[in-house]
Amino acid sequence: MNRLQDRTALVTGAASGIGRAIALRFAQEGARVVVTDVDDEGGRETVERVEAAGGQAVFVHHDVVSEAGWDLACDTARERFGGLDILVNNAGMGDLATIEDTTLAAWEHTVAVDQTGVFLGMRTAAPLLKASGNGSVVNISSIFGTSGGFGSSPAYHAAKGAVRTLTKNVALHWATEGVRVNSIHPGFIDTPILDQARGTPFEDAMIAMTPMARLGRPEEVAAAAAYLASDDASFVTGAEMYVDGGFIAR
Numbered sequence: 001m002n003r004l005q006d007r008t009a010l011v012t013g014a015a016s017g018i019g020r021a022i023a024l025r026f027a028q029e030g031a032r033v034v035v036t037d038v039d040d041e042g043g044r045e046t047v048e049r050v051e052a053a054g055g056q057a058v059f060v061h062h063d064v065v066s067e068a069g070w071d072l073a074c075d076t077a078r079e080r081f082g083g084l085d086i087l088v089n090n091a092g093m094g095d096l097a098t099i100e101d102t103t104l105a106a107w108e109h110t111v112a113v114d115q116t117g118v119f120l121g122m123r124t125a126a127p128l129l130k131a132s133g134n135g136s137v138v139n140i141s142s143i144f145g146t147s148g149g150f151g152s153s154p155a156y157h158a159a160k161g162a163v164r165t166l167t168k169n170v171a172l173h174w175a176t177e178g179v180r181v182n183s184i185h186p187g188f189i190d191t192p193i194l195d196q197a198r199g200t201p202f203e204d205a206m207i208a209m210t211p212m213a214r215l216g217r218p219e220e221v222a223a224a225a226a227y228l229a230s231d232d233a234s235f236v237t238g239a240e241m242y243v244d245g246g247f248i249a250r
Contacts, residue, residue: 115163
């Protein structure tokens, strides 16, 4: 399919995992992709994979908590590809501490990456997205942006919950300006971040808590992102899509 033909997408955190899968799927759908990450080697590998499949991509070293970094990423989209149609705020980080053990510095760092980065992305990209005529923002939240999870990782839960509500807020603000804004809430997805859990009771627990009794694949999240970014979702804004094997349905 070529649902994103002649459109330009900027995908943060695209050096691996869900971000890489989204960049590759968007390229398969015909989009030109600005791949951004703090991982230069992984980001360039994503570009190489896109180009090897016949797509167009460029890598930008990009810290999502930096205003200057966002300016550079959006300027690259405009200068290399003529504008920006799709923004995917995927970059993020997690933590495992309890509320008692979470330092202020750790809290602020997690919130900066997972929440403030999304705010900066939408604010910086706004003029380009509005000029597109086909503007779409996909914010990657989490099942833990809706549920309390296991009672740990308060900064992550708070930030992902904020992304969920911020998505709806901006969707309403841009509803008549040609820019749709939606969130995806992945469940337990089989990405490199889970490597340390493989073969452990933690992996078993994640599978046991998922009604479909398996981990999700990054490509399954990417398929949801491709739908939300495309005209197939032309009347969808302010929505939250769960790609979680049924976790939230319990």
